[in-house]
Amino acid sequence: MERRKFIQHAGLAGILATGIAPAVRAESPAIRWRLASSFPKTLDTIYGAAETFSAKVKEMSGGKFEISVHPGGELMPPFGVVDGVQQGTVECAHTAPYYFFGKDETFAMDCAIPFGLNSRQMTAWCYDGNGFSLFREFYKNYNIVNFPMGNTGAQMGGWYRNDIKTLEDIKGLKMRIGGFGGKVLERIGGVPQNIPGGEIYQALEKGTIDATEWVGPYDDQKLGFQKVVKNYMYPAWWEGGPQLVLYVNSKAFDGLSAENKAIIQAASSYAHVEMQAKYDARNP
Structure with a gap:
């Protein structure tokens, strides 16, 4: 038997005899x-x-x-x-x-x-x-x-079925508006609606709401609001950032x-x- 092989076998035999296994690094669980x-x-x-x-x-x-x-x-x-x-x-x-x-x-x-x-x-x-x-x-x-x-x-002020020219036009307006801005809308006569983004188009199409705000042109076009209502206003004083x-x-x-x-x-x-x-x- 060659000397190198003898040493390798002897080393393995020694480990087995002592009952000590080589250290194996444990992998962290996924x-x-x-x-x-x-x-x-x-x-x-x-x-x-x-x-x-x-x-x-x-x-x-x-x-x-x-x-x-x-x-x-x-x-x-x-x-x-x-x-x-x-x-x-x-x-x-x-x-x-x-x-x-x-x-x-x-x-x-x-x-x-x-x-x-x-x-x-x-x-x-x-x-x-x-x-x-x-x-x-x-x-x-x-x-x-x-x-x-x-x-x-900063976000856009939203999409409206009818043009908004005075505060009188807000009265009774059912608008999807997120967050605390709805409280302000309510104080001036509007009716805030908290609706998830994926459900806004259907609410506009069915007439459940008269207006909505979301983010800005890029997202709003993806959600298709321009197909239902045509008046788009700026800015959203309730969402500066x-x-x-x-x-x-x-x-x-x-x-x-x-x-x-x-x-x-x-x-x-x-x-x-x-x-x-x-x-x-x-x-x-």
């Missing part, structure tokens, strides 16, 4: 999460932010952390995502916080309020002011860990390693910047 969006899949901007986030999480984790993205209505109603994350039905969600101001008006502050902050100001407040930490405290009441994840920038947010179930987040927590934060920040850039480019 993580699979689900994200419930409040938005329709047709919108590559606002819905697309969640897809960007998911792709970045997978990329930065080397494929060990995957998050499937589901459009509004697939896993739960578009306005049911806060309850879904709070109860742990899904690990995370992407939504506009002002949809939930009926639970607590504080939700609207994390998105947009009439005559509030613009997109840059909102980002500055959250990332370099104390907005982020204030909302971390607030969302503890809902078992949620929050991350800013997108902004549309509405911020979108990633909600993560606190128990699910606490169960992550420090590395994966950092990946969530980095991926959501990337998606935040990209979404703002998309809207600026598509609605110049």
